[in-house]
Amino acid sequence: MSLDNILNHWSDYRKGSEDGGHHDYEHRWAMAINLDLCIGCNACSTACYAENNLAVVGKERFEKGQAMHWMRIERYWDQQELEHPEQGASFLPMMCQQCGAATCEPVCPVAATYHTPDGLNAQVYNRCIGSRYCSNNCPFRVRYFNFYSYYDSSWPEPMEQQLNPDISVRDKGVMEKCTFCMQRIRSVKDKAFMEDRPVQDGEVVPACAQSCPTSAIVFGDTMDDGSMVSKLWKKHQVERGVYQKTKLAKKDADLRGYRIFEELNVDPSVMYLERVREDI
Amino acid sequence: MTMVTEKDINEQIAWAKINTDVLKSMENPRPAYWVTLAVCIAMVACAVLAEYIQYTVGMGTADLNNPHMWDMYIAAFVFWIGMSHSGTLLSAILHLIHADWRKPIYRFAEAMTTFSLLTAGIFPMIHLGRVWNLYWVLPYVSDRGIWPNFRSPLVWDAFAITTYLTASMLFLFVGMIPDLAICRDNTTGWRKKLYGILALGWIGSDRQWRHFRKIYLLMACFLIPLAVSVHSIVSADFAMSIMPGWHITSFPPYFVAGALYSGCAAIITLFVLLRYFFRFEDYMTLPIMEKTAKLTFAIAMVWTYLNLIEFASVWYGHDVYNKELLIAKATGAYAWIFWTMLFCGSVLPFALAFRKLRRHMPTMFVVSLFLNLGMFFERWMIVAPTLSMSHEPHQWDIMYGSIVEWAIVFGSFGWFGMLFLVFVKVFPSVSMYEVKEMVFHRKRSAGEEDLARMTDHAKPVTQTTGGGGA
Numbered sequence: 208m209s210l211d212n213i214l215n216h217w218s219d220y221r222k223g224s225e226d227g228g229h230h231d232y233e234h235r236w237a238m239a240i241n242l243d244l245c246i247g248c249n250a251c252s253t254a255c256y257a258e259n260n261l262a263v264v265g266k267e268r269f270e271k272g273q274a275m276h277w278m279r280i281e282r283y284w285d286q287q288e289l290e291h292p293e294q295g296a297s298f299l300p301m302m303c304q305q306c307g308a309a310t311c312e313p314v315c316p317v318a319a320t321y322h323t324p325d326g327l328n329a330q331v332y333n334r335c336i337g338s339r340y341c342s343n344n345c346p347f348r349v350r351y352f353n354f355y356s357y358y359d360s361s362w363p364e365p366m367e368q369q370l371n372p373d374i375s376v377r378d379k380g381v382m383e384k385c386t387f388c389m390q391r392i393r394s395v396k397d398k399a400f401m402e403d404r405p406v407q408d409g410e411v412v413p414a415c416a417q418s419c420p421t422s423a424i425v426f427g428d429t430m431d432d433g434s435m436v437s438k439l440w441k442k443h444q445v446e447r448g449v450y451q452k453t454k455l456a457k458k459d460a461d462l463r464g465y466r467i468f469e470e471l472n473v474d475p476s477v478m479y480l481e482r483v484r485e486d487i
Numbered sequence: 488m489t490m491v492t493e494k495d496i497n498e499q500i501a502w503a504k505i506n507t508d509v510l511k512s513m514e515n516p517r518p519a520y521w522v523t524l525a526v527c528i529a530m531v532a533c534a535v536l537a538e539y540i541q542y543t544v545g546m547g548t549a550d551l552n553n554p555h556m557w558d559m560y561i562a563a564f565v566f567w568i569g570m571s572h573s574g575t576l577l578s579a580i581l582h583l584i585h586a587d588w589r590k591p592i593y594r595f596a597e598a599m600t601t602f603s604l605l606t607a608g609i610f611p612m613i614h615l616g617r618v619w620n621l622y623w624v625l626p627y628v629s630d631r632g633i634w635p636n637f638r639s640p641l642v643w644d645a646f647a648i649t650t651y652l653t654a655s656m657l658f659l660f661v662g663m664i665p666d667l668a669i670c671r672d673n674t675t676g677w678r679k680k681l682y683g684i685l686a687l688g689w690i691g692s693d694r695q696w697r698h699f700r701k702i703y704l705l706m707a708c709f710l711i712p713l714a715v716s717v718h719s720i721v722s723a724d725f726a727m728s729i730m731p732g733w734h735i736t737s738f739p740p741y742f743v744a745g746a747l748y749s750g751c752a753a754i755i756t757l758f759v760l761l762r763y764f765f766r767f768e769d770y771m772t773l774p775i776m777e778k779t780a781k782l783t784f785a786i787a788m789v790w791t792y793l794n795l796i797e798f799a800s801v802w803y804g805h806d807v808y809n810k811e812l813l814i815a816k817a818t819g820a821y822a823w824i825f826w827t828m829l830f831c832g833s834v835l836p837f838a839l840a841f842r843k844l845r846r847h848m849p850t851m852f853v854v855s856l857f858l859n860l861g862m863f864f865e866r867w868m869i870v871a872p873t874l875s876m877s878h879e880p881h882q883w884d885i886m887y888g889s890i891v892e893w894a895i896v897f898g899s900f901g902w903f904g905m906l907f908l909v910f911v912k913v914f915p916s917v918s919m920y921e922v923k924e925m926v927f928h929r930k931r932s933a934g935e936e937d938l939a940r941m942t943d944h945a946k947p948v949t950q951t952t953g954g955g956g957a
Contacts, residue, residue, distance in 0.1 A: 210634075268547065271547075271550060271552050272552030272553045272554065272555075272882075272884055272886075273547055273551075273552050273553070274553070279881075281881040282881075283880075283881075299881075301879075301881065310728070310729050313636070313638040313639060313727075314638075314639050314640065314641070314727070314728065315636050315639055316623075316624045316635055316636055316639040316641035316642045316645070317620075317623045317624060317635055317636060318633075318634075318635065318636035318639075334623070334633075335616070335617070336615055336616065336617050336618075336620045336621065336623055336624070337546070337615050337616015337617045338611075338614075338615060338616070338641055339551075339556035339557060339614075339616065340556075340557075340639070340641055340724075340728075342553070342556040343556050343557055343728065343730065343874065344728045344729060344730065346729065346730075346877065346878040346879060347878070347879055348553060348554060348877065348878075348879045348881075348882040351553065352546070352551075352553075352556060352616065353545075353616070354545050354546045354547030354551065354552075355544065355545035355546075355547045356545060379545045379546070379616065380545070380546065380615075380616030380617035381616060381617065382616075468878055471729060471878070473729075
């Protein structure tokens with residue numbers, strides 16, 4: 208972000224956030240999560256802990272809301288059943304939606320979070336000063352802050368041996384969040400580059416999608432028309448950057464796709480497929 | 488029907504008496520001064536201990552959590568920034584419109600501006616996760632060519648606050664130069680040295696006065712838009728986000744009105760304290776208190792009006808998140824804070840409408856403290872409920888903060904009080920040369936009786952040729 212860059216690209220800079228400021232995406236990684244298949248087993252969350260060196264904060268701090276689960280299973284009950292029984296919950300796996308017009312990006316004072324050519328919101332841990340504005344401006348509340356230094360408490364010897372060497376361990380005072388398993392994307396892209404070929408669909412599998420027993424999570428590149436995720440998005444008529452109001456009005460039983468908080472116009476990269484319930 | 492206009496201060500005060508009275512305030516205050524100072528230092532000690540724990544252990548000790556990434560620290564930050572605005576109102580705006588009654592009280596109000604800014608400036612640091620990297624917010628020359636993100640309101644904050652702090656400190660200093668010269672001419676030892684340096688060789692010549700008037704007016708004009716912009720930018724911290732309860736168009740004027748309001752209330756508090764500590768009954772007079780109280784009342788009504796605008800626009804806007812949040816504020820877990828805020832901010836100021844109460848110092852002291860309590864709650868009600876109940880229902884939560892957080896916020900009042908009390912002891916807290924102006928001008932426009940008395944050589948008016956000149 209040099210001065211020349213700002214002066215030369217001032218107009219782009221100002222209207223940039225509408226599509227993330229990039230016009231030359233290499234990939235646009237996206238997900239489709241079928242809520243009808245989700246059984247709320249938390250395998251995705253556990254896999255995420257293992258893959259991304261997430262700190263285990265302990266019961267007390269979890270209760271205070273200081274947990275670090277990049278991937279969390281949200282449980283909701285229908286409005287009639289206010290007593291929250293053990294059964295009957297709807298599950299919603301929630302992770303960073305890698306928004307195309309992410310609200311976290313413009314508010315960071317030091318530009319520690321920015322948009323990559325892969326269509327992801329990257330978080331630069333080393334640049335983060337911990338103002339936590341990004342998290343406050345995230346409607347999905349999926350950014351997690353290192354309120355403490357967890358290295359000793361979370362991975363006592365010899366547990367540090369199981370840390371993933373492809374990704375850093377964050378210390379106190381920085382923000383972190385789901386990266387769509389950036390390290391896996393990187394290694395696949397590197398491999399494809401060495402073999403001089405494009406990245407194939409299904410080659411990149413994030414830890415959550417890999418561990419899902421019902422294959423509820425489909426991951427892929429929406430720039431690749433042949434990918435599974437593109438087909439799903441197309442089938443359910445969910446488009447990038449387009450507010451899906453008209454489609455929702457149609458009430459077609461087959462069109463189950465939606466993106467959360469579509470009305471906020473943040474262009475999330477995750478499409479959910481509505482749960483089908485017979486009694487409704 | 489005849490209106491008896493009351494004089495702001497007794498115009499029979501001799502200039503020499505003004506000098507001695509104010510200089511005396513720098514020597515022997517009442518014992519209550521020392522007690523208050525000790526209490527303030529103890530409060531700062533609490534905060535330092537709490538900050539030490541938070542710094543070494545982590546931000547989690549403040550009980551911040553996922554929805555509540557900001558809490559009392561930011562509320563206190565907005566509160567202190569707000570408090571700084573009335574000093575500028577009194578010293579700059581009222582200077583431009585020739586409201587002479589501000590003259591005996593603007594000095595300490597301007598000092599309040601500076602010190603509350605210094606208090607506010609601490610909070611962004613306290614609340615940062617990695618405070619040692621704070622300078623990354625500034626556009627310094629870096630080998631890596633990395634700049635701050637100019638789209639972020641927090642960066643605007645950093646610019647706005649440092650500019651305002653610099654300008655208001657300079658304004659305070661420049662306005663004090665003639666008085667510093669008086670101090671220089673009447674002290675000995677280290678004080679003489681200090682004032683000698685700060686007085687910048689002031690001898691009270693015509694040329695110096697001419698330049699002084701010009702620069703003072705210029706800085707006043709410069710400071711007014713700055714004050715308005717600073718709190719507008721602070722409001723942008725909230726208004727530029729997409730959160731319900733924050734993303735509100737009327738926030739900049741709402742914040743500025745709230746700022747002037749809490750600042751005026753603080754001026755009343757300090758007015759009463761200084762009047763007692765330094766026996767300033769002749770200068771901080773009841774008519775001046777009345778005028779300050781009336782000003783506060785007017786601003787309170789503006790604040791109330793802007794509150795109603797906000798509620799109405801949210802209510803009729805039918806934005807579901809905003810509307811639910813407003814209902815939750817009024818009926819949910821934070822309801823007692825919300826209603827206390829509205830009571831203290833909109834109902835209690837009607838006490839200022841009664842002449843008897845306006846002239847009763849203990850009442851004014853208590854009322855002004857409650858007004859500021861309401862304004863502190865206002866800031867809290869801006870920051871906390873939005874985070875408690877934002878878009879994502881899974882992350883809804885209620886939070887009241889830990890003892891560490893409260894200790895730091897509590898200590899910030901001590902920090903402000905400590906700086907302020909040291910200032911008013913070391914520097915003249917009443918502007919001597921401007922109080923003299925009040926007496927001087929009134930005499931010229933006085934009736935024939937006074938004129939006869941002034942020209943009566945049998946009773947010469949005592950005057951001093953002390954450094955001040957004017």
